Amino acid sequence: MTDLVAGALAGIGRPVLDLLALIGRVTLWAASAISHMLRPPFYWREFGQAVMQIGWYSLPVVGMTAIFTGGALALQIYAGGNRFGAEAVVPQIVAIGMARELGPVLGGLMVAARVASSIAAEIGTMKVTEQIDALTTLSTDPMKYLVAPRLLAATLTVPVLVAVGDSIGIMGGWLVGITRLDFNSATYLKNTADFLEVWDVGSGLVKGAVFGFIVALMGCWHGMNSGRGAQGVGAATKAAVVSASVLILAANYLLTEVFFSA
Amino acid sequence: MIELTGVHKAFGANRVLNGVDLRIGRGESMVIIGGSGTGKSVLLKCILGLITPDSGTILLDGHDVAQAERDAFLARFGMLFQGSALFDSMTVWENVAFRLLRGSLKRPKPEAKEIAIEKLRRVGLGPQVADLFPAELSGGMQKRVGLARAIAANPEIIFFDEPTTGLDPIMSGVINDLIREIVSEMGATAMTITHDMTSVRAIADHVAMLHGGIVRWTGPVSEMDATSDPYVQQFIHGRAEGPIPSVR
Ligand SMILES: Nc1ncnc2c1ncn2[C@@H]1O[C@H](COP(=O)(O)OP(=O)(O)O)[C@@H](O)[C@H]1O
Numbered sequence: 001m002t003d004l005v006a007g008a009l010a011g012i013g014r015p016v017l018d019l020l021a022l023i024g025r026v027t028l029w030a031a032s033a034i035s036h037m038l039r040p041p042f043y044w045r046e047f048g049q050a051v052m053q054i055g056w057y058s059l060p061v062v063g064m065t066a067i068f069t070g071g072a073l074a075l076q077i078y079a080g081g082n083r084f085g086a087e088a089v090v091p092q093i094v095a096i097g098m099a100r101e102l103g104p105v106l107g108g109l110m111v112a113a114r115v116a117s118s119i120a121a122e123i124g125t126m127k128v129t130e131q132i133d134a135l136t137t138l139s140t141d142p143m144k145y146l147v148a149p150r151l152l153a154a155t156l157t158v159p160v161l162v163a164v165g166d167s168i169g170i171m172g173g174w175l176v177g178i179t180r181l182d183f184n185s186a187t188y189l190k191n192t193a194d195f196l197e198v199w200d201v202g203s204g205l206v207k208g209a210v211f212g213f214i215v216a217l218m219g220c221w222h223g224m225n226s227g228r229g230a231q232g233v234g235a236a237t238k239a240a241v242v243s244a245s246v247l248i249l250a251a252n253y254l255l256t257e258v259f260f261s262a
Numbered sequence: 263m264i265e266l267t268g269v270h271k272a273f274g275a276n277r278v279l280n281g282v283d284l285r286i287g288r289g290e291s292m293v294i295i296g297g298s299g300t301g302k303s304v305l306l307k308c309i310l311g312l313i314t315p316d317s318g319t320i321l322l323d324g325h326d327v328a329q330a331e332r333d334a335f336l337a338r339f340g341m342l343f344q345g346s347a348l349f350d351s352m353t354v355w356e357n358v359a360f361r362l363l364r365g366s367l368k369r370p371k372p373e374a375k376e377i378a379i380e381k382l383r384r385v386g387l388g389p390q391v392a393d394l395f396p397a398e399l400s401g402g403m404q405k406r407v408g409l410a411r412a413i414a415a416n417p418e419i420i421f422f423d424e425p426t427t428g429l430d431p432i433m434s435g436v437i438n439d440l441i442r443e444i445v446s447e448m449g450a451t452a453m454t455i456t457h458d459m460t461s462v463r464a465i466a467d468h469v470a471m472l473h474g475g476i477v478r479w480t481g482p483v484s485e486m487d488a489t490s491d492p493y494v495q496q497f498i499h500g501r502a503e504g505p506i507p508s509v510r
């Protein structure tokens with residue numbers, strides 16, 4: 001009987017301990033990655049390439065996500081507001097919804113799908129084909145050469161993507177507002193501009209930086225710890241996207257608590 | 263120069279190295295032979311610190327490699343990986359000149375490219391491959407690019423993991439001569455893994471046979487044929503019958 005209880009407790013305890021150990025390892029690894037980010041040598045060429053990969057090439061997908069979301073949001077708020085005669089708040093709520101929540105969260109998730117996967121696949125392939133070992137023997141630290149430029153690039157460029165996404169999303173709402181909902185264009189824009197506060201946008205940009213860091217961290221971590229062979233790389237890629245997405249949503253909740261809870 | 267004592271390494275239940283003892287003198291060419299999967303590549307990676315041994319010591323010039331200053335330590339080495347391990351995001355010459363384009367050995371780009379093209383010529387590749395990407399080359403050509411990269415910065419100690427596997431007999435001959443030349447003329451210390459007995463005879467001063475996680479036999483290449491060790495005899499004559507099982 002005691003054996004049974006002990007067995008059951010071990011069955012619960014072991015995965016919990018494993019999870020805690022994993023969180024500890026990732027945290028230590030992230031700390032070491034940050035320290036490499038701040039100490040020379042810096043690989044500017046790799047940083048530039050990472051900015052292009054993570055920032056520039058993500059613009060279309062982030063823009064598309066934002067415009068459709070802004071449009072749908074305008075329709076929903078109008079329909080909802082209609083129930084108690086508050087249709088006029090569409091511009092304000094679209095703006096605040098995009099800037100505080102949907103811009104950073106959807107932008108972050110799209111970048112997670114696009115970038116965490118490609119970083120994990122690229123670094124994972126380098127790992128299984130011994131390219132990481134080759135880098136080390138050529139006196140180049142993979143943490144500095146591969147990980148640090150990607151972390152820095154993602155942390156700096158995702159906020160810019162979020163800012164672009166916010167603007168395009170608000171524009172999507174405006175387009176729907178003036179074409180489908182009989183808003184006056186100038187009034188719509190004026191209401192948006194008057195209502196939005198700096199911190200509405202600023203908090204979203206801070207979220208963007210955190211989400212960018214999470215995306216690059218998960219891509220690099222899973223890539224560097226990829227199992228062997230094509231199967232190992234496949235599993236690493238999947239794990240990178242799933243973990244980055246979940247961590248983004250969790251971090252979003254925590255940041256919102258910190259920023260906006262009364 | 264390099265001295266291994268009681269080196270053990272296991273991956274989970276797979277006990278690969280079980281107490282390897284081996285000495286390689288300065289300016290000597292050591293060839294490691296042994297069946298595939300016996301841990302030859304793992305052994306080289308342990309010396310380089312790419313894999314941490316579970317126990318045992320590895321000394322370079324009398325100093326424990328685990329305590330060595332990494333940059334200075336690695337700057338003395340060149341390594342050809344079994345699968346070439348070329349960086350596929352870079353051209354062939356940028357791969358060869360990798361060390362010469364960054365870090366302490368950095369030099370101007372045109373000079374680095376010139377050196378890269380010269381090293382490519384030494385492994386039998388013309389200047390036209392310099393601007394191609396590794397994926398555009400055959401396996402044998404990739405191997406030779408890997409070789410050129412390993413020798414690009416004129417290292418003191420060079421490891422070659424199966425340098426002639428996948429090459430035609432003539433190209434194998436060119437590579438064997440090159441390795442011999444690097445050791446005799448540049449005074450480098452070399453450790454080469456190979457299955458090719460022609461290479462062994464062309465390259466080796468000393469031979470070590472790895473089997474069952476230990477060095478089963480080691481000695482000068484001139485004594486290899488005369489040894490009575492049944493493992494060595496089976497291996498060098500390529501016999502299916504003998505103490506080494508054919509199903510592993
Ligand atoms: N990174 C690793 N993780 C787990 N097992 C490994 C790793 N590297 C090598 N092995 C295992 O160690 C054994 C020896 O491999 P290796 O040294 O590559 O053999 P070889 O003598 O053919 O070069 C093999 O069974 C291989 O599966």
Ligand SMILES: [Mg+2]
Nearest residue numbers: 302303344423
């Ligand atoms: Mg091998």
